[in-house]
Amino acid sequence: MQLPENRFKRALAAHEQQIGLWSSLASPLSVELLAGAGFDWLVLDMEHAPNELPMVVSQLQAMAAYPTHPVVRPPWNDMVAIKRLLDAGVQTLLIPYVETEAQARDAVAFTRYPPQGVRGYASGARGSGYGRIADYAKHCADELCVLVQVESRLGLENLERIAAVEGVDGVFVGPGDLAAALGHAGDIAHPEVQATIEQTIERIVAAGKPAGILTPNETFARRYIELGCLFTAVGSDIGILGRGADALAARFKPAR
Ligand SMILES: O=C(O)C(=O)[C@@H](O)[C@@H](O)[C@H](O)CO
Numbered sequence: 089m090q091l092p093e094n095r096f097k098r099a100l101a102a103h104e105q106q107i108g109l110w111s112s113l114a115s116p117l118s119v120e121l122l123a124g125a126g127f128d129w130l131v132l133d134m135e136h137a138p139n140e141l142p143m144v145v146s147q148l149q150a151m152a153a154y155p156t157h158p159v160v161r162p163p164w165n166d167m168v169a170i171k172r173l174l175d176a177g178v179q180t181l182l183i184p185y186v187e188t189e190a191q192a193r194d195a196v197a198f199t200r201y202p203p204q205g206v207r208g209y210a211s212g213a214r215g216s217g218y219g220r221i222a223d224y225a226k227h228c229a230d231e232l233c234v235l236v237q238v239e240s241r242l243g244l245e246n247l248e249r250i251a252a253v254e255g256v257d258g259v260f261v262g263p264g265d266l267a268a269a270l271g272h273a274g275d276i277a278h279p280e281v282q283a284t285i286e287q288t289i290e291r292i293v294a295a296g297k298p299a300g301i302l303t304p305n306e307t308f309a310r311r312y313i314e315l316g317c318l319f320t321a322v323g324s325d326i327g328i329l330g331r332g333a334d335a336l337a338a339r340f341k342p343a344r
Contacts (some may be wrong), residue, residue, distance in 0.1 A: 089220035094179045096129050096157035100258055100298040100318055108159070110302055110324035116140035116150035118325055131302075131321060132160045134169075135184050145176050145214070159235070165191055167206060173215035177278035180233040182260060187242040189249040196255030199232050201225055234258045234302060235319070237245040239265035244288065251295035258319060259292045260300035261285055282308070289315045337340035 099106055108129035111119055114137050120303055122130055132147050133139060136336035139147075148158055161182040162169040170181060184193045197205035209225065210216075238247055239262025251259050263276045263285055272278040285301070292299035293316035300319035303309050309322045 089222075091221050091224060091227050091231055092179065094157075094231040094233055095155070096159070096180055096319075097231065097257055099128070103298075104312070105156075105313065105330040106319045106320035108302075108319060110321050110326075111147075112137035112139070113325045113329070114143050115231075116143075116146040118329075119147040120150035120154075123154035123156040125156075127156050128259075129157045129159050129180070129319065129321075131182060132158055135163045136163050141176065144173070144178075146179055149296060159233075165195050165198075167198045170195075171208045171247065174199060174207065174228075174232070175210050175215050177213075177215040178206070179231055180235065182235045182237065183264070184237045184262070185239060185243075186236040186250055187238075187240050188246050189253060192236055192253040192256055193248045195236055196234050196253060199234055200229055200255070204229070235260050237262045237265075238288065238292075239263075240269045244284070247288065247291050248295050251292055251297045256297065258298035258300050259295075260302075260319070261288050261292075263301060263303060276303075277305070277308075286315055289317050292316075305324055 096106060106128040109127045110131045110133060111122060112133045132144055144160060151158055157180060158183050159180045160173055160178045161184060164174060165183045165186060167307055184191050186195060199205060199207060201207050201209060211218040235258040236250060236256055237260045238250060267273060267276045267281045270281055270284060272281050289299045289312055298318040299316060300316055301312050302321035304323045304327050309320055314318055
């Protein structure tokens with residue numbers, strides 16, 4: 089059995105735009121449905137979704153037949169959570185709320201076996217093909233992709249130092265938390281938030297790392313792509329299902 093290639097990581101390294109979608113419904117059925125839509129990547133969110141490890145494994149299995157790449161966001165930048173996700177076969181992590189160079193180094197170290205890092209070793213986990221992938225421990229890091237989220241004032245202050253950390257493969261701008269950090273919680277469209285997002289994307293690009301973001305607003309998404317955003321999530325399962333259901337009901341039912 090061969091170590092699966094991380095096509096998403098290689099696409100970012102080749103500066104190929106990757107269009108993604110956010111999944112918070114925590115269901116293998118909805119993930120399987122979305123994996124067939126044609127997106128390059130799909131976030132399986134564990135931070136802002138009732139999504140636990142066994143459920144994520146089922147979602148990984150549900151999308152394994154599709155080329156859409158799973159990106160898993162653990163609840164926090166946590167050694168144990170990351171170890172368990174890598175053992176489960178996750179190859180791309182989106183680590184929330186990274187604010188300092190040290191936290192970025194920790195995030196990378198949590199994905200590396202000693203001596204490069206502190207990842208705990210298991211011989212027969214799903215990630216190693218239940219032990220069938222030869223030399224997994226030696227080569228697995230080549231196909232791991234570590235994306236970190238910058239979404240606070242301190243993170244913005246340390247942006248270039250975070251981006252420069254070896255093993256950080258991309259920097260994702262968290263628009264919602266950034267808006268809150270700027271005093272505009274819930275108002276991502278606020279001019280100060282948009283200006284900060286645009287400047288942050290430009291700074292990440294200037295730092296030589298792929299920039300990423302999530303926005304369901306097509307105008308914003310195309311603007312961010314113009315600025316060099318390379319992994320761009322353009323919607324979410326909840327947004328599509330929720331707003332679509334609302335609109336359909338409204339066509340047949342009087343407004344409540
Ligand atoms: O906006 C943020 O901050 C984020 O990290 C988001 O991209 C996600 O939390 C998103 O809002 C989840 O639905």
